[in-house]
Amino acid sequence: MIQIETIVKRFGAFAALDGASLSVPAGSVYGLVGPNGAGKSTLIRCLTGIYRQDKGKIFVDGQPVWENAPLKGRIAAIPDDWYYFSQATIRDMCRFYQGFCPSFSMERYEKLKEVFEIDEKRVLRRLSKGMQKQAAFWLALSCMPDYLVLDEPVDGLDPVMRRQVWSLVLGDVAQRGVTVLVSSHNLRELEDVCDHVGILDHGKVLLERSLAQLQDNMVKLQVVFRDGESVPEDLPVLHVSKVGRIYTLIMRMGAEEAQTRIAAYQPLLADAIPLTLEEIFIYELGGADYAVKDIVL
Amino acid sequence: MSWEALIMQSKISYFNGTLFRKNLMRFWPLWGGASLAGALVPIAMLMEILRSSRYGDIATPEMTALFYAVLTKGVPIISLLYAILCALAVWHYLYNARSVSMYHSLPILRQGLFVTNFLSGMTMMLIPYLVVGLLTLVTSIVGGFLDLPGLALTALGVIGLSFFYFSTATLVAFITGNPFALAGLYFIFHFLAATLEWLLSVIMAGFYYGVEHAYSGFVEWLSPTIYLTINLNAETSSHYETFTVSTGKTYEEMVIDAAHIVNGHLILLYALAGVGLTALAWLLYKNRRSESAGDVIAVGWMKPVFRYGVSVCMALCGGLGLYYVLFDNFYSDLSGSNFAFLPMAFCMAFAGLLGFYIASMLLAKSLHVFRTTWKGAIAAVVAAAALCGLAAADPIGLERWVPALDEIESISFVQNRFPINVPSCSGNVREPETLQAFLDLHETILAEYRGPRPEQSDEEYSSLRLVYCLKNGRTVIRDYRFTYKIDDIQTDGSAIQKLAEIVTLPEVQLDNIFYDRDNDRQITGGTISGLYDPKTGESKDCTLSENEAKTLEAAILRDINAGHFGQSLYLPVEEHEKAAYTGRIMLYYIYNVQYADGSTSYRNSSNSLSISTYCTETLQALRELGVISENQQLLTQAELNNLFTVPADEAFDGDGDYIDPYSAPYFYDGTTIIPEAQEAF
Numbered sequence: 001m002i003q004i005e006t007i008v009k010r011f012g013a014f015a016a017l018d019g020a021s022l023s024v025p026a027g028s029v030y031g032l033v034g035p036n037g038a039g040k041s042t043l044i045r046c047l048t049g050i051y052r053q054d055k056g057k058i059f060v061d062g063q064p065v066w067e068n069a070p071l072k073g074r075i076a077a078i079p080d081d082w083y084y085f086s087q088a089t090i091r092d093m094c095r096f097y098q099g100f101c102p103s104f105s106m107e108r109y110e111k112l113k114e115v116f117e118i119d120e121k122r123v124l125r126r127l128s129k130g131m132q133k134q135a136a137f138w139l140a141l142s143c144m145p146d147y148l149v150l151d152e153p154v155d156g157l158d159p160v161m162r163r164q165v166w167s168l169v170l171g172d173v174a175q176r177g178v179t180v181l182v183s184s185h186n187l188r189e190l191e192d193v194c195d196h197v198g199i200l201d202h203g204k205v206l207l208e209r210s211l212a213q214l215q216d217n218m219v220k221l222q223v224v225f226r227d228g229e230s231v232p233e234d235l236p237v238l239h240v241s242k243v244g245r246i247y248t249l250i251m252r253m254g255a256e257e258a259q260t261r262i263a264a265y266q267p268l269l270a271d272a273i274p275l276t277l278e279e280i281f282i283y284e285l286g287g288a289d290y291a292v293k294d295i296v297l
Numbered sequence: 298m299s300w301e302a303l304i305m306q307s308k309i310s311y312f313n314g315t316l317f318r319k320n321l322m323r324f325w326p327l328w329g330g331a332s333l334a335g336a337l338v339p340i341a342m343l344m345e346i347l348r349s350s351r352y353g354d355i356a357t358p359e360m361t362a363l364f365y366a367v368l369t370k371g372v373p374i375i376s377l378l379y380a381i382l383c384a385l386a387v388w389h390y391l392y393n394a395r396s397v398s399m400y401h402s403l404p405i406l407r408q409g410l411f412v413t414n415f416l417s418g419m420t421m422m423l424i425p426y427l428v429v430g431l432l433t434l435v436t437s438i439v440g441g442f443l444d445l446p447g448l449a450l451t452a453l454g455v456i457g458l459s460f461f462y463f464s465t466a467t468l469v470a471f472i473t474g475n476p477f478a479l480a481g482l483y484f485i486f487h488f489l490a491a492t493l494e495w496l497l498s499v500i501m502a503g504f505y506y507g508v509e510h511a512y513s514g515f516v517e518w519l520s521p522t523i524y525l526t527i528n529l530n531a532e533t534s535s536h537y538e539t540f541t542v543s544t545g546k547t548y549e550e551m552v553i554d555a556a557h558i559v560n561g562h563l564i565l566l567y568a569l570a571g572v573g574l575t576a577l578a579w580l581l582y583k584n585r586r587s588e589s590a591g592d593v594i595a596v597g598w599m600k601p602v603f604r605y606g607v608s609v610c611m612a613l614c615g616g617l618g619l620y621y622v623l624f625d626n627f628y629s630d631l632s633g634s635n636f637a638f639l640p641m642a643f644c645m646a647f648a649g650l651l652g653f654y655i656a657s658m659l660l661a662k663s664l665h666v667f668r669t670t671w672k673g674a675i676a677a678v679v680a681a682a683a684l685c686g687l688a689a690a691d692p693i694g695l696e697r698w699v700p701a702l703d704e705i706e707s708i709s710f711v712q713n714r715f716p717i718n719v720p721s722c723s724g725n726v727r728e729p730e731t732l733q734a735f736l737d738l739h740e741t742i743l744a745e746y747r748g749p750r751p752e753q754s755d756e757e758y759s760s761l762r763l764v765y766c767l768k769n770g771r772t773v774i775r776d777y778r779f780t781y782k783i784d785d786i787q788t789d790g791s792a793i794q795k796l797a798e799i800v801t802l803p804e805v806q807l808d809n810i811f812y813d814r815d816n817d818r819q820i821t822g823g824t825i826s827g828l829y830d831p832k833t834g835e836s837k838d839c840t841l842s843e844n845e846a847k848t849l850e851a852a853i854l855r856d857i858n859a860g861h862f863g864q865s866l867y868l869p870v871e872e873h874e875k876a877a878y879t880g881r882i883m884l885y886y887i888y889n890v891q892y893a894d895g896s897t898s899y900r901n902s903s904n905s906l907s908i909s910t911y912c913t914e915t916l917q918a919l920r921e922l923g924v925i926s927e928n929q930q931l932l933t934q935a936e937l938n939n940l941f942t943v944p945a946d947e948a949f950d951g952d953g954d955y956i957d958p959y960s961a962p963y964f965y966d967g968t969t970i971i972p973e974a975q976e977a978f
Binding site: 011045048049050051052067069070071072073075077079081082083085087095096098099100101102 | 310313314315316319323393394395396397398399401402403404405406407409586587588
């Protein structure tokens with residue numbers, strides 16, 4: 001389990017993390033989403049022991065991460081900008097990680113060779129960005145980690161390789177109980193793999209729930225009112241849009257409750273549709289003053 | 298399971314073999330190249346031994362002396378340059394956000410990273426020395442001049458110096474987060490103290506009358522390369538041996554008996570300092586923020602130190618440079634001190650401000666610092682101007698300082714009178730009365746000084762350089778140039794009157810003329826040059842026998858003791874020309890040199906002197922020896938001038954054409970046409 005308690009991380013006067021808290025259950029896939037500059041990468045760097053938080057606590061399996069080498073040996077991280085030695089091949093980096101990670105499995109490394117199909121003797125520097133990302137997954141998964149921390153993990157991978165990589169990660173989650181924290185802007189993809197989601201904005205976690213809870217907590221209603229009637233003012237609507245006579249209402253409540261409340265106005269039509277993660281993200285952050293602005297240029 | 302893996306899996310890992318090997322493998326061109334370059338010297342020697350017997354007669358002490366010379370003069374400089382490359386190799390990961398993220402996310406403690414990388418760097422430092430040492434060992438064995446203790450001592454010295462230099466580079470590596478700043482700060486770190494003191498001393502000396510430079514070197518130990526290069530030395534004890542070659546000719550050659558290192562303990566002290574610096578580097582690493590990668594200064598509390606430090610350094614260095622470029626010519630005709638306060642304060646304040654903004658821009662990694670740092674900029678300007686004021690105010694009384702008599706071991710002096718061409722008077726004195734006379738003169742010169750001012754046309758000036766050798770081993774130099782009117786020589790208690798008296802003191806003139814009298818020497822003869830023969834109008838020389846030279850030397854000594862020498866030095870120009878003879882006396886000596894093997898050889902020396910009409914004893918002796926007579930006359934400058942001067946109106950031929958002074962028989966000295974024959978004098 002990963003437990004982050006009100007951590008603060010400042011860069012000079014700027015607080016990249018300003019009291020962020022989150023909890024990643026063991027064996028879950030946790031999607032960390034948030035706008036650019038929300039503090040996702042900073043949080044990941046604090047979690048992997050690269051940055052030391054100014055305030056707050058970070059526990060993995062009940063132990064603090066900072067300067068905890070045995071614990072860090074159980075965490076594998078793939079940052080957005082993975083570092084490798086300039087002259088190194090994948091094989092060189094394999095030997096390097098083998099020397100640090102006690103759980104590194106050569107057997108797995110050899111098996112994954114068939115999955116990634118990259119010549120391990122090629123210099124990493126000369127590989128494409130996508131192939132470098134594959135190499136990073138290859139090595140990270142060979143470390144047999146208990147915790148996998150991924151920052152924009154499939155950025156640069158082709159659709160087939162994306163599925164392949166997620167398949168491998170989810171396989172580890174299912175078979176070995178690996179806990180995964182993944183930060184991404186690709187909400188469509190996260191929706192498919194995550195069972196928990198946390199939304200980070202301005203250094204704070206705005207909300208975190210299981211994906212099911214999140215979807216239950218917000219509803220999209222398509223409503224057609226009687227002639228001359230519009231959206232009643234007492235309805236707690238987050239967002240309204242209208243196409244023809246059809247109103248689309250976003251409300252922060254369950255589908256059943258929303259249907260009951262709208263029924264009081266005897267609409268001609270009222271259908272509840274589940275929101276996508278992307279819509280939840282947009283409407284949640286709209287409340288935090290991060291809505292898509294209607295600007296005409 | 299490998300031993301590294303066992304260590305790695307232990308609770309706390311201080312060393313990681315994988316990282317160590319990776320470091321060495323990644324940077325093999327660095328230590329490989331250095332090894333190759335270093336190996337060329339012993340390999341070249343070895344090849345020469347194998348090719349010929351050129352080195353066959355090298356004695357073991359000579360080889361030891363060579364080891365020590367390399368250790369004392371070569372290793373500090375080589376290590377200074379090489380350590381920064383090794384430090385850059387092993388610590389460069391701290392300077393890039395990607396690499397520092399990778400290293401710091403590895404399952405190894407910072408202790409482990411520090412120890413492993415430090416040992417990697419030290420190994421890179423030592424491999425080239427090891428290669429050179431082994432090759433030298435082979436060469437020594439082949440050449441038959443093996444000195445194991447000397448080689449071992451050299452190896453220890455190399456290890457000590459390498460450790461110290463790599464420690465300093467490591468410390469600087471943790472102060473900064475930028476590879477260019479690492480190189481810059483490293484060299485600044487090594488030369489800052491001595492350079493700052495030198496700059497400050499130049500500025501102070503520029504403000505202070507007579508203070509040639511105030512550099513004492515008391516912080517030189519903080520600039521290790523300078524300090525070691527000066528104080529760490531290889532010394533040899535040797536003797537001369539006489540060799541006979543096949544042709545029967547003999548020659549002397551110096552043979553080294555033994556070699557030893559002077560101040561070798563300095564290596565140990567600096568190595569111990571290296572331990573402290575390494576510990577400090579570790580403390581900085583322990584608290585280092587990974588996000589400081591790329592920063593010029595990575596340690597928070599050092600940022601203001603850097604900002605204002607650069608400002609002060611620029612104020613001193615840039616201020617001085619700016620002053621020389623802009624203002625030096627305006628004030629160069631001042632007598633006394635060189636610098637004018639206000640221009641210097643302006644230059645220092647401007648350069649200090651420039652330094653402040655440069656540092657601020659480097660720290661902020663942005664050019665947009667003017668709005669946010671204006672308060673600091675004002676502080677930097679005020680501080681630089683205040684520093685200038687402080688230097689000019691002479692808070693430690695350097696300008697007015699005159700040593701006490703009981704502090705002085707000896708005084709060396711050089712006196713000159715300008716603008717007339719009078720031979721200078723110089724020497725080294727130790728007698729308390731003479732020392733006191735110099736101290737009185739020194740105090741009077743200071744008391745008479747009224748600040749910088751342009752020289753007047755009716756004034757002459759004299760220079761006096763005093764080198765005080767103090768009993769505490771220090772040397773203090775003062776160099777005065779003071780103006781006077783010729784009448785001042787008659788004024789009791791004036792500086793020029795005291796100087797005119799001092800140059801007649803027996804001890805002063807004895808050292809001025811017979812400066813090498815301490816040698817156990819014998820007079821062998823002499824010559825008197827510039828004797829005028831009125832019959833031929835030519836100049837001639839006269840040679841003295843050993844006995845004649847002895848007689849003359851005794852007369853000269855009587856004149857010295859009577860205070861006759863130096864009497865004419867400060868006469869008004871016309872009187873001086875009437876008193877000073879143009880001829881010169883040269884006395885020749887021989888003395889014995891004894892070598893360690895008991896053999897002796899002779900060396901020659903000579904003393905040259907001018908005399909004046911005041912040197913009555915010498916003149917009498919010359920007459921009695923028949924050196925000067927009706928047919929061999931010593932001429933004073935005035936007599937010479939009268940004898941050969943042609944009025945200016947005769948400088949033109951019958952056609953009114955100017956007679957070219959360079960086409961003989963005349964040359965023109967500005968006022969009169971002088972026959973070239975006079976040039977002989």
